[in-house]
Amino acid sequence: MRIICCRFGDKFTDWHVDNLKHMIDNYSGLKYDSFEVIENDIYGNWYNKLQMYDKFRDGENLYFDLDIVIYNKLPNLIRKQFTLLDDTWWREPAHTPLNSSIVSWTGDVSYIWNKFVSNDVFWLDKYNKGSDEFYYKQIVYQTYEPVCPSIKNNMNYKPEEYSICTLGQMQHLMEKGWTGWYSDYFIQR
């Protein structure tokens, strides 16, 4: 099984990559064969993530965003079909119900990359709020059952019924100076 993450631009640093690996190795219970980091910045935005479908065309794949907190043993998140999060159990759908903070697939889904890259200028313009809308409108997908709440509804208490939270817009919680239940799981700065 392959763990994948992406790091582009200045927003995230090596610390964030090391931190994800730290949480996976210490709290998730996941056993993996390789930990892959995609850093090739083609588009200057999160459409860069789509490169992973071209690069990893075999075996079991599990992708995580860097702005998450993993604090307990994860449920089985490996999926055969292309699967990502549906957030509408904790938020309004907005322009897409989907969230690609966690993505899994087995085998070859390079058709996603091929479809995007064959007309990338058009898709970037059409779905300019992010790649999750591209998935929503253009790709056949499956979604996880509720497995990953947002920390914004769980700032003061750890949601014990889950084992992973997305930070979403609360990425500042990873900066030095923030202390809460979540910071116990991050690498000390």
Add this chain to the structure above:
Amino acid sequence: MIKVCTVFFEGKYSPDYVSKFYDSLKRNTTVPFEFVCLSDTDVKADLVLPYNKHSNIKLHWHKLKFFSPQFAYQKPGDEIIIMDIDQVITKNIDDLINYPVKDNEFISYHTWWPRNIKVNGGFYKFKSGDFDYIWNDFSLNPEYWQTHYYENGDVHYKYYGEQNYVDWKLFEKNITITEVPGEWLGKYTDNKKDMIEMNKLYSKKFNTDYMILDDINEKIKIVHLNGVKNNKIWNIQ
């Protein structure tokens, strides 16, 4: 523990504003405190926290982080003071730093010159966590709030309006603002005409001498600068 919390970012001011402010605080109070600066460069402070230039939080809006009890290693019962660094302390400020604060009480300067909001971002004091909704609500939609007051015409520069937001949240929650005595606060600007008017207003309002002429009025403890070019005011430290 009293935490005096500030924000510095390169641009309008130089890092020596922080060190001068820090030294001035230390020199002019006997009250123990920790000086915290959220800064994008190395500055003189007891605790320096990173100002993340790549974050979606802009300029002075970083000040709002101190309203979260989860920021700056706050502990229950801590008294949090948020101050701007463009201030000159002119005499002992024990009465200001030690100003008594009750649970759910919000303390700010009394702004004695005409203004359309009640709070003054130069000085906030409250108990840790009592107004956490100010940060929590803001952090849910920073893009909206950071341009709201500019688009509304309340402020003249994009990304200004942090004080307006704090003022609004306190109004929304029906919080009465406690004000420290207005005569403690002076205001200094390069504009001579404005200074004449301010001096007259201060004199009339507090039935005393002018605010700042050759010397500083003895009632004044701290002077809030309005503009970056008036460095000569540092001489009065």
